[in-house]
Amino acid sequence: MSGAKLPPTGxxxxxLVARKIFDFHTQIxxxxxxxxxxxxxxxxxxxxxxxxxxxxxxxxxxxxxAIVDGKVLTxxxxxxxxxxxAMEQLYxxxxxxLKRKALEQLATVHPELTKEAPAKVTEADIQNFYKTAMNPxxxxxxxxxxxxxxxxxxxxxxxxxxxQYQTAVDKGWIQAFLSPPTDFHLSAQVGxxxxxxDENDGANRRIFLLEFSDFQCPFCQRVQSTLADLRKxxxxxxxxxYRHFPLPFHKEAVSLAEATExxxxxxxxxxxxxxxxxxxxxxxxxxxxxGLAKTVGIKRINEFKQCWMSGKxxxxxxxxxxxxxxxxxxxTPTFILGLYDKDQRIVTGEMFSGAVPEERFSSSIEKFLxxxxxxxxxxxxx
Numbered sequence: 417m418s419g420a421k422l423p424p425t426g427x428x429x430x431x432l433v434a435r436k437i438f439d440f441h442t443q444i445x446x447x448x449x450x451x452x453x454x455x456x457x458x459x460x461x462x463x464x465x466x467x468x469x470x471x472x473x474x475x476x477x478x479x480x481x482a483i484v485d486g487k488v489l490t491x492x493x494x495x496x497x498x499x500x501x502a503m504e505q506l507y508x509x510x511x512x513x514l515k516r517k518a519l520e521q522l523a524t525v526h527p528e529l530t531k532e533a534p535a536k537v538t539e540a541d542i543q544n545f546y547k548t549a550m551n552p553x554x555x556x557x558x559x560x561x562x563x564x565x566x567x568x569x570x571x572x573x574x575x576x577x578x579x580q581y582q583t584a585v586d587k588g589w590i591q592a593f594l595s596p597p598t599d600f601h602l603s604a605q606v607g608x609x610x611x612x613x614d615e616n617d618g619a620n621r622r623i624f625l626l627e628f629s630d631f632q633c634p635f636c637q638r639v640q641s642t643l644a645d646l647r648k649x650x651x652x653x654x655x656x657x658y659r660h661f662p663l664p665f666h667k668e669a670v671s672l673a674e675a676t677e678x679x680x681x682x683x684x685x686x687x688x689x690x691x692x693x694x695x696x697x698x699x700x701x702x703x704x705x706x707g708l709a710k711t712v713g714i715k716r717i718n719e720f721k722q723c724w725m726s727g728k729x730x731x732x733x734x735x736x737x738x739x740x741x742x743x744x745x746x747x748t749p750t751f752i753l754g755l756y757d758k759d760q761r762i763v764t765g766e767m768f769s770g771a772v773p774e775e776r777f778s779s780s781i782e783k784f785l786x787x788x789x790x791x792x793x794x795x796x797x798x
Contacts, residue, residue, distance in 0.1 A: 475593040477503075492598055497744025500600035501769055507596050515581040518590050526589060534576035537568040599766050604743050604752040606761040608732055610685045612647060612656035615758075621655040623784050624756035624763040625777070628659050628740045630748040631673065632666035637693045638771040639749055646777055654781060655756060657763075658689065659736040661748050670733060675705055677729035678720050679712070687712035743767075753780050755788075 482489040495503075523530050542564050546557050584590045604626055613621065627643070629636040647656055662669030672692055679688040691708050706721060714720050723729070740750070747769060754765010766780055 469593075475595065477595050478598050492600075495600055497600065497602060497767055498746065500597060500767060501744070501746065503597040504769065507594075510594055512577075514592065514594055515577050518584065518592075519577065519580055522584055522589055526584070529580050529584065532576075532580075534569075534572040537565055537572060541568055601754065601765060602743055602752070602767060603762050603764045605739055606657055606756075606763060607659060607735060607739055609657040609659040609736070610680055612658075612686060613651065615655070619652050621653055622756055622788055623650075623654045623781060624657060624752075624754065624765075625654055625781075626657045626659065626752040626763050628661040628736070628745055628748060628750045628752075630660075630662045630666055630669045631676075631692045632669045632696065633663065633748045635771045636749040637696060640690065640693045642772070642774045642777065645774055646781075649778070650781055653785060658685075659740065660733045661737055661740045661745060661750065662733070663748060671724075672705070673733045673736075674727065674729045675709070675724050677732055678723035679709060679714055681723060682714050682716060682720065684709075684712050684714050688714070745769075751777075753777065753784075755784060 478490050478492050480488050480490055481494070519529060542561050543557070545564050545568060546561070581590070585592065606624070606626060609626065613619065625643075625646070643656065646654070660673040662673050676685050676688050676692065679685050688709060691712055695708065705724075706717065709720055710717060743752075744767075749769070749771070751768045751772065752763045752765055753768065754763050756763050765784070768776070768780075
């Protein structure tokens with residue numbers, strides 16, 4: 417789809433309720449065979465922890481998988497972007513299973529862990545969530561309150577499990593050897609992606625966070641507030657860039673991506689991008705998108721409309737999709753966070769996918785900052 421091929425009066429097919437509550441379905445599908453294959457490769461098992469377990473019997477996330485012509489071959493030697501993403505998903509499944517199993521075994525010998533219970537969800541909690549996190553177009557309160565209740569109960573249970581597990585770890589009742597996949601470094605072209613900060617503002621930003629996103633993806637919407645916080649926190653050290661990766665089952669995503677590129681002609685890319693994520697349900701037809709364009713301060717509306725309807729930036733969006741696929745991106749949002757080569761316009765670093773929490777981003781940023789400081793110190797001492 418290109419230009420303004422949105423239904424004249426249609427709504428975006430996926431309701432905001434689904435976006436806020438049932439967003440797990442947008443995760444990249446993983447076939448059972450893939451999970452089994454990775455389990456076999458990694459030789460993973462969940463068993464009773466013991467301080468006497470030999471080091472070579474503990475979990476390893478980069479095991480030796482072969483010896484070829486006398487040379488050791490590890491998992492990292494064959495890892496691709498797709499494999500890394502699958503391993504990340506597998507790890508999230510494993511760590512949750514480990515926590516549940518460990519707490520289940522501890523319940524009999526440490527009954528104090530069972531004295532508390534997950535926080536209850538009250539009618540007031542449901543009403544507050546509806547007022548603060550839901551869009552009125554999602555439906556009236558009575559229609560969706562049961563869905564909200566289920567979501568909040570699940571959040572409460574997950575939080576309770578995490579608290580109990582951490583308590584058990586702090587008391588020494590659990591020794592956890594399971595660890596996330598090793599970092600996977602790759603290089604990604606910035607291409608014609610738009611930069612959040614002016615490259616000529618005097619700041620020496622040597623770290624880059626490149627986002628591939630889709631305007632109808634609930635995870636993409638969810639992570640925007642995290643990215644906004646990171647920009648405030650690391651604005652002098654990290655550049656932020658955006659490239660499009662509209663998924664084929666999101667009908668209006670391509671057209672919305674092209675609309676933001678037309679807004680970019682008038683210096684309003686990030687303003688319209690933010691508003692699209694904030695008001696996804698309103699970006700459902702030509703008139704509404706034009707209204708949002710006016711809201712962000714686009715003055716030459718006829719020029720914007722002509723740009724959008726003509727499909728002026730169809731190729732730019734297609735190039736983003738092509739480059740994303742070339743480095744193994746399959747779902748959104750996907751991020752490449754690493755060191756930035758301004759001359760080559762390449763980011764070399766780690767790949768993350770999904771609604772990544774702020775602490776994970778910041779941990780990686782701090783790692784790269786420390787690497788830069790260490791390299792600068794070495795150079796100054798020469």
